[in-house]
Amino acid sequence: MTNKKRPLILITNDDGFRAKGIRTLTAYLKDVADIIVFAPDQPQSGMSSAITSINPLRYFLYKEEENVKTYVCNGTPVDCVKLAMYVLPKKPDMIFSGINHGSNAAVSVLYSGTMGAAIEGCIFGIPSVGMSLCDFGAEADFSQSGMIATEIAKKVWEEKLPKGVCLNVNVPKGEIKGLKIATQTQGKWTNEYYASKDAGQRDVFWLRGYFDNWEEQNKESDEWVLTNGYAAVVPVKIDMTHYETIELLKHWEQEITTD
Amino acid sequence: MTNKKRPLILITNDDGFRAKGIRTLTAYLKDVADIIVFAPDQPQSGMSSAITSINPLRYFLYKEEENVKTYVCNGTPVDCVKLAMYVLPKKPDMIFSGINHGSNAAVSVLYSGTMGAAIEGCIFGIPSVGMSLCDFGAEADFSQSGMIATEIAKKVWEEKLPKGVCLNVNVPKGEIKGLKIATQTQGKWTNEYYASKDAGQRDVFWLRGYFDNWEEQNKESDEWVLTNGYAAVVPVKIDMTHYETIELLKHWEQEITTD
Numbered sequence: 001m002t003n004k005k006r007p008l009i010l011i012t013n014d015d016g017f018r019a020k021g022i023r024t025l026t027a028y029l030k031d032v033a034d035i036i037v038f039a040p041d042q043p044q045s046g047m048s049s050a051i052t053s054i055n056p057l058r059y060f061l062y063k064e065e066e067n068v069k070t071y072v073c074n075g076t077p078v079d080c081v082k083l084a085m086y087v088l089p090k091k092p093d094m095i096f097s098g099i100n101h102g103s104n105a106a107v108s109v110l111y112s113g114t115m116g117a118a119i120e121g122c123i124f125g126i127p128s129v130g131m132s133l134c135d136f137g138a139e140a141d142f143s144q145s146g147m148i149a150t151e152i153a154k155k156v157w158e159e160k161l162p163k164g165v166c167l168n169v170n171v172p173k174g175e176i177k178g179l180k181i182a183t184q185t186q187g188k189w190t191n192e193y194y195a196s197k198d199a200g201q202r203d204v205f206w207l208r209g210y211f212d213n214w215e216e217q218n219k220e221s222d223e224w225v226l227t228n229g230y231a232a233v234v235p236v237k238i239d240m241t242h243y244e245t246i247e248l249l250k251h252w253e254q255e256i257t258t259d
Numbered sequence: 260m261t262n263k264k265r266p267l268i269l270i271t272n273d274d275g276f277r278a279k280g281i282r283t284l285t286a287y288l289k290d291v292a293d294i295i296v297f298a299p300d301q302p303q304s305g306m307s308s309a310i311t312s313i314n315p316l317r318y319f320l321y322k323e324e325e326n327v328k329t330y331v332c333n334g335t336p337v338d339c340v341k342l343a344m345y346v347l348p349k350k351p352d353m354i355f356s357g358i359n360h361g362s363n364a365a366v367s368v369l370y371s372g373t374m375g376a377a378i379e380g381c382i383f384g385i386p387s388v389g390m391s392l393c394d395f396g397a398e399a400d401f402s403q404s405g406m407i408a409t410e411i412a413k414k415v416w417e418e419k420l421p422k423g424v425c426l427n428v429n430v431p432k433g434e435i436k437g438l439k440i441a442t443q444t445q446g447k448w449t450n451e452y453y454a455s456k457d458a459g460q461r462d463v464f465w466l467r468g469y470f471d472n473w474e475e476q477n478k479e480s481d482e483w484v485l486t487n488g489y490a491a492v493v494p495v496k497i498d499m500t501h502y503e504t505i506e507l508l509k510h511w512e513q514e515i516t517t518d
Contacts, residue, residue, distance in 0.1 A: 048307035048337075049369045056463035057452070078307075078370070083464055086452045107382060109499055110308045111337070123366060123447050144517065151515045164445070165501045176517040181508045184500045186423070188382050193316070193345045204315035205342055220505075231517065235504035240368055241443045242424045245494035246479075249440045256410045258403065258435040258490065 007157050009033040010092035010121070012080045014044040014100065014113025017062065017072050021099035021142050025131060028146035029096060029153055030067045036092065037070040038084035040077060045102075047076045047113035049120065057083050077117035085124055094156055095121030098131030099145045105134070105170045105222040106185035106211060109236060115168055122166035122238050127156045129166065134226055135173040145171040148179065148231050161235075168234040170226055177229040184234055185221035187214040266416050268292040269351035269380070271339045273303040273359065273372025276321065276331050280358035280401050284390060287405035288355060288412060289326045295351065296329040297343035299336060304361075306335045306372035308379065316342050336376035344383055353415055354380030357390030358404045364393070364429045364481040365444035365470060368495060374427055381425035381497050386415045388425065393485055394432040404430040407438065407490050420494075427493040431485045441491040444480035446473040 009029050013022040017039035026035055038059070052075050059073040073080045077097065085091070097117035104112040114130045121128030129152055133145045148171055161167065168184075189209035198204050213223050222232035268288050272281040276298035285294055297318070311334050318332040332339045336356065344350070356376035363371040373389045380387030388411055392404045407430055420426065427443075448468035457463050472482050481491035 043313070046310040046312050048309045048375065050307045050309040050372075051305040051370050051466060053305050053466045054302070056455075056457070056465050058461065058463055079466075082451050082466075086464070107497070110378065110382075110497065111310050113309075116307065119369065123369075148515070148517060152511075155511055155515065162501070162504055162507065165504050178512065178517055179515045180512055181505050183502070183505070184498050186498065192341050196315075198315070202317065204317055205345070206315050207310060207312045207338075207341075233508060233511065235501040235508065236499045237501035238366070238369065239443050239445065240495045240499070242421070242494040242496035243442070245421055245424050246440050246442070248421065249492060249494065252411075252414055252492065253437065253439055256407070256414065256438045258407060258437055 007033045007093035008090060009035055009153065010084055010095045011035055011037045012039045012077055012097050012117045014040065014047055014077045014117065016040050016043045017070065019101060021101050021133065024142035024146045025096060025099050025149055026068060028150045032150055032153060035068040036084070036088065037068065038073060038080050040080055041072045041074050044076050044113045046111050047116060048111050049078050049116040050076045052076060052079050059083060059087065077113040078120045081117050081120040092126060094153060095126050095128040096131060096149060096153065097129070099142050099149065100132035101140060102132065102136045103134040103170055104130060104132040104168060105226055105232060106187055109168050109184055115236065118166045119236065119238055122164065127161045129156065130168050132170045134170055144176055164238050165235050168236050169231060170222060171231045172226045172229055175229065176231055179231040179233060180225040182222040182225045182232040182234050183220050185213060185215060185223040187212050266292045266352035267349060268294055268412065269343055269354045270294055270296045271298045271336055271356050271376045273299065273306055273336045273376065275299050275302045276329065278360060280360050280392065283401035283405045284355060284358045284408055285327060287409045291409055291412060294327040295343070295347060296327065297332060297339050299339055300331045300333050303335050303372045305370050306375060307370050308337050308375040309335045311335060311338050318342060318346065336372040337379045340376050340379040351385060353412060354385050354387040355390060355408060355412065358401050358408065359391035360399060361391065361395045362393040362429055363389060363391040363427060364485055364491060365446055368427050368443055374495065377425045378495065378497055381423065386420045388415065389427050391429045393429055403435055423497050424494050427495050428490060429481060429485055430490045431488055434488065435490055436488040438490040438492060439484040441481040441484045441493050442479050443493055444472060444474060444482040446471050
């Protein structure tokens, strides 16, 4: 991070402030930046861009160390970003979310609380990155992801990111060959529930599922990149408009009447 | 809906199965389709594409009427779509979500549980539409939105929708001049919290906010269209990749090492 002031990075996640992933991310990034952690008080996996509107939010300063202030909040990952932006005296230069304990590649970008926070940072106009490690194991080693986060932080700090674009970074388990810029793999989760019974013999359904990859041969896709031992960096946009379809539907303007 | 079988429409929402919006939507769509309602048992506003993974899901048949079967589920809007697809014997021909009690235009598409369900339907390859009425009032009149939903259902049934694209339909309050195909307005919510105290004089923060429109003059944007008295139909894509940025970041592949 040459020729520039030391940046301020806001760190959040969706696994909660106690998670190994956010502690590793903080340990790495504090060498190159001042850090404010503002993270959920409990796990918020799969919370997407959910926001809390019916109930009030609270936060408190949990710990203050050299270069690192840690706040804990009772909200979702997006709530954490929004409330941090509201209460903190200084706007961060970058936002990092993660390191998530498990993959957020492919369509999981839509369900991910980790990415919800990164997308929210992007809405605020702040260069934002979601980091995930493709290892659900209890003994997952986040150190390589931490190193990659540091390298990405340096790049983003030097080059910024285009307006309305944040990054979804997934790191494979095991040895890593390098890093590839990739696309969101097309596909979906299938066979999504495990049906069982509760103590009263009532039906209950537990989310699980297997990812059905619709483009296994696409070497640009994040799933291919990860399977082949590279970290995958997908640029993610916050404008969800599918511009190509606008022309296709234009004739509805004449044909659908509202009288 | 000419020359074709009567479609089966799955209806869900994020305001819960008791809400006026979903009851109005059902009342209108049952004239042109067989209906299965599979909706949250309580309000799930702002739940985005959140999924429930730690806790089990449950559902039950709440009511069976002519052309309408209503199931209630303890999950989020996306959970409702996923579980309906898992437990129902027949795949629906279309999915409608709503009618949401309040706008989901502009960046709200990202936070909206209504749109979370529509996006999920789209992931399943089913033509899907989120419907919202831009009226937060307790006496909001959903009937025009119901009529527009019916017209859109006919169009979608005849023409289908492109793969990976669903619709975000917002209907303005009051008299409606017609319908426009539009883009997601660029902008963000500002001044997002109302700070107050709880009974113990501890700080609490309530979400509110005002939408800061960054392109007020863009006549293609959904906010412009709504302000000018038209229903806005935004085609929404599930692929969030920003392809234009891939080339821009390609040099990182050489410059970021993972040794």
